[in-house]
Amino acid sequence: MLSVKTDNACHSRSDNKKRDFISDRTKAIPPSGIRRFFDLAGQMEDVISLGVGEPDYSTPWHICDAAISSIEQGHTAYTSNTGMEPLRRELAGFIQDQYHVEYDPASEMIITTGVSEGLDIVIRAVTDPGDEVLVIDPSYVSYSPCVTMAGGVPVPVPCTEKDRFRLSPDVLMEHITPRSKVLILNFPNNPTGGVMRHEDLKAIADVVIDHDLLILSDEVYAELTYEGHHTATASIEGLWDRTVTLSGFSKAFAMTGWRLGYICAPPDITAATLKIHQYVMLSAPTMSQYAALEALKNGKEAMQEMVREYHLRRNLFVDGLNRIGLPCHVPEGAFYAFPSVKGTGLTDFEFAERLITEAGVAVVPGNVFGNSGIGHVRCSYAVSRQELTEAVRRMDEFIRSLP
Amino acid sequence: MDDIDRSLLSLLEEDCSTSLHDLAVMLGCSDEEVEKRKANLEKDGIIRRYSAVINWEQVDKGSVYAIIELKVAPERDHGFDRIAARISRFANVRDLRLRTGTHDLQLLVKGKSMQEIARFVAEHIAPMERIRETATHIIMKTYKENGVLYVEREDGQRLPFSF
Numbered sequence: 001m002l003s004v005k006t007d008n009a010c011h012s013r014s015d016n017k018k019r020d021f022i023s024d025r026t027k028a029i030p031p032s033g034i035r036r037f038f039d040l041a042g043q044m045e046d047v048i049s050l051g052v053g054e055p056d057y058s059t060p061w062h063i064c065d066a067a068i069s070s071i072e073q074g075h076t077a078y079t080s081n082t083g084m085e086p087l088r089r090e091l092a093g094f095i096q097d098q099y100h101v102e103y104d105p106a107s108e109m110i111i112t113t114g115v116s117e118g119l120d121i122v123i124r125a126v127t128d129p130g131d132e133v134l135v136i137d138p139s140y141v142s143y144s145p146c147v148t149m150a151g152g153v154p155v156p157v158p159c160t161e162k163d164r165f166r167l168s169p170d171v172l173m174e175h176i177t178p179r180s181k182v183l184i185l186n187f188p189n190n191p192t193g194g195v196m197r198h199e200d201l202k203a204i205a206d207v208v209i210d211h212d213l214l215i216l217s218d219e220v221y222a223e224l225t226y227e228g229h230h231t232a233t234a235s236i237e238g239l240w241d242r243t244v245t246l247s248g249f250s251k252a253f254a255m256t257g258w259r260l261g262y263i264c265a266p267p268d269i270t271a272a273t274l275k276i277h278q279y280v281m282l283s284a285p286t287m288s289q290y291a292a293l294e295a296l297k298n299g300k301e302a303m304q305e306m307v308r309e310y311h312l313r314r315n316l317f318v319d320g321l322n323r324i325g326l327p328c329h330v331p332e333g334a335f336y337a338f339p340s341v342k343g344t345g346l347t348d349f350e351f352a353e354r355l356i357t358e359a360g361v362a363v364v365p366g367n368v369f370g371n372s373g374i375g376h377v378r379c380s381y382a383v384s385r386q387e388l389t390e391a392v393r394r395m396d397e398f399i400r401s402l403p
Numbered sequence: 404m405d406d407i408d409r410s411l412l413s414l415l416e417e418d419c420s421t422s423l424h425d426l427a428v429m430l431g432c433s434d435e436e437v438e439k440r441k442a443n444l445e446k447d448g449i450i451r452r453y454s455a456v457i458n459w460e461q462v463d464k465g466s467v468y469a470i471i472e473l474k475v476a477p478e479r480d481h482g483f484d485r486i487a488a489r490i491s492r493f494a495n496v497r498d499l500r501l502r503t504g505t506h507d508l509q510l511l512v513k514g515k516s517m518q519e520i521a522r523f524v525a526e527h528i529a530p531m532e533r534i535r536e537t538a539t540h541i542i543m544k545t546y547k548e549n550g551v552l553y554v555e556r557e558d559g560q561r562l563p564f565s566f
């Protein structure tokens with residue numbers, strides 16, 4: 001019989017001196033300012049959380065079922081580094097169909113473990129130490145740290161409310177230096193919901209081409225576009241050759257936990273990125289690839305149903321915010337509203353902290369997403385209409401309670 | 404019937420107690436327009452009525468539901484319509500459909516007990532002229548009805564914050 005010794009466990013901690021093992025590069029990443037909100041939310045009961053950056057839907061069942069079947073059939077091995085061929089082929093058709101951009105599934109596409117992995121490896125593939133990477137601000141929290149870890153220098157480029165949270169060519173120009181190499185875009189945008197329309201993208205294309213920049217375009221919210229149709233960056237004349245399109249299944253198909261995304265890029269960049277992908281990830285999760293294949297083949301209706309619902313919620317919520325005195329630009333995509341809280345006399349941090357403790361509504365302070373987010377809070381409307389209505393009521397009460 | 408009408412119908416189907424104003428805000432039109440559209444949909448008989456979805460199994464444990472299938476000899480000129488009209492007048496017949504397959508008509512019947520349903524079939528349905536065969540299936544448990552789940556589902560927990 002095996003006996004397990006419990007008293008003399010061998011993972012004892014000693015206080016003998018060791019050096020500081022943490023790399024300077026990691027230390028250069030600022031600590032997340034949001035930790036204490038997690039802690040606050042954890043302590044409170046009856047909180048309505050508008051702090052969540054993912055759909056409130058479960059993955060449509062036929063998609064889950066496809067993954068379950070794939071496991072039952074024993075498809076549990078690695079796939080090719082670039083991802084299953086049928087998935088890439090289906091995806092190329094989807095992108096062509098939806099966004100009028102052509103990619104060769106054999107040489108211009110990699111299936112990744114979420115957009116998260118895609119961002120990391122593509123940034124590493126194109127960044128040399130000291131290269132400046134222009135990052136729209138406010139934006140998703142991963143971009144700048146990934147650039148820092150790759151040895152690059154993130155340079156925030158403001159997309160402010162007066163520009164309807166779009167990137168203006170003049171502002172872009174002001175931030176370009178001889179070291180600028182890459183521009184990271186994300187439209188529809190997290191956290192603002194801002195969208196660059198065809199003409200807006202055309203307006204920055206000249207600047208990008210003149211300064212010989214590469215665009216990394218995170219279009220993970222593409223399907224969640226409410227006014228008209230999404231314009232893919234790579235579909236703009238002159239930009240295909242200098243654009244890497246990143247997207248995935250997390251948002252549109254309610255598949256955040258499956259960890260599945262993709263990179264589409266010109267063949268040289270795809271090949272370089274693939275070198276990193278094969279060593280750090282080998283291949284994206286196989287069962288998730290089967291799920292994604294089903295999502296592309298038969299999931300469009302369920303997806304459109306969810307998009308319609310987000311659209312209705314957006315109208316309801318943004319109307320509510322404006323009514324209670326939190327001015328909010330109408331977000332044309334994603335599922336975030338980004339109202340200004342300047343009128344309350346509180347900073348975005350104070351507002352968010354007091355709102356959660358005094359009113360039980362969790363939102364994310366805007367400056368988490370960069371300096372241009374200061375004075376705003378990000379509210380996700382990927383929650384039920386009942387919760388949205390109740391959240392607006394609580395926020396209204398909270399604002400009235402302020403002196 | 405345009406997209407706004409369709410959206411309005413889905414919203415009402417899901418929750419017909421939604422206020423006129425909230426409907427208008429969500430659909431991006433005025434309160435008056437929603438009121439007019441709603442009235443038209445009612446007038447055209449597209450909206451049949453407004454009702455609540457109730458899990459009666461939870462309220463009166465005494466009720467019994469049964470699906471009853473009928474083989475019927477159709478009538479010249481009228482097919483199944485006249486006999487269906489006759490059956491549909493019984494108040495305890497909740498649903499009635501003509502369908503393909505082994506039987507022709509399918510009823511959903513509500514009763515206080517199995518005996519009551521057996522008596523209804525034996526005394527009112529089976530003796531009708533043209534009914535060739537009946538098959539009665541007692542419902543034991545409802546899991547989902549009209550798109551609404553009746554069983555508690557554990558929804559996946561989301562983190563309170565994520566970016």
Ligand SMILES: Cc1ncc(COP(=O)(O)O)c(C=O)c1O
Pocket residue numbers: 053113114115116117140186190218220247248249250256259260261565566
């Ligand atoms: C703009 C943006 N990009 C990427 C991601 C991460 O996506 P994935 O789940 O595909 O890694 C998110 C998630 O919140 C996001 O908001």
